[in-house]
Amino acid sequence: MSDIPLRDQIEDVLRTVEDPEIPVNIFELGLVYKIQMMAADSVHIYMTLTAPACPVAGEILMEVENKVKAIEGINEVEVRLTFDPPWTKDMMSDEARLELGWL
Template sequence: MEELSLRDQIEATLRTVYDPEIPVNIFELGLVYEIKIGENNRIGITMTLTAPGCPVAGDIIMEVDQKVRAIEGVSDVDVHLTFDPPWTKEMMSEEARLELGFM
């Protein structure tokens, strides 16, 4: 049961990280592919960016790392950046698509 609440905290935290070019958080944008909670609450996050050449890639990854690391009980954080599969607008939540007028 505790793992669910930690996952919920991680998801809520990821909803506070925004792509600077799009006014929607990275979770609703569908940029977070996977959240793994390992031994001793070591967190693994696999994510992507809207574009491989994103100039703020380092900033977004650093913000994800710092914010998730600050959650009580988290022992370590590994943020893995991937472009496979490449991000598409279809990965956004319905809410994000509505907000950005992609419906």
């Protein structure tokens, strides 16, 4: 088992999931609203998409679930999609804005 706390491992994994329309990971884009540890081996992830009609929404959600579930010590992952509040560019990290030249 890793010495890195599970929440940090989850955040690290989420940084490997990219939005295909904007070449930045979903964590830095601000698409992940909440990571909620439930039981010792269960996590709920509340997230959004850059647009409600995102054509690859299912793929992004599945990738999040599969990658988080692959972390040792996590057995159950529930990804909850929400559009409240709607995503805006203001939710992006400074790192993401800098990477995209939006600063």
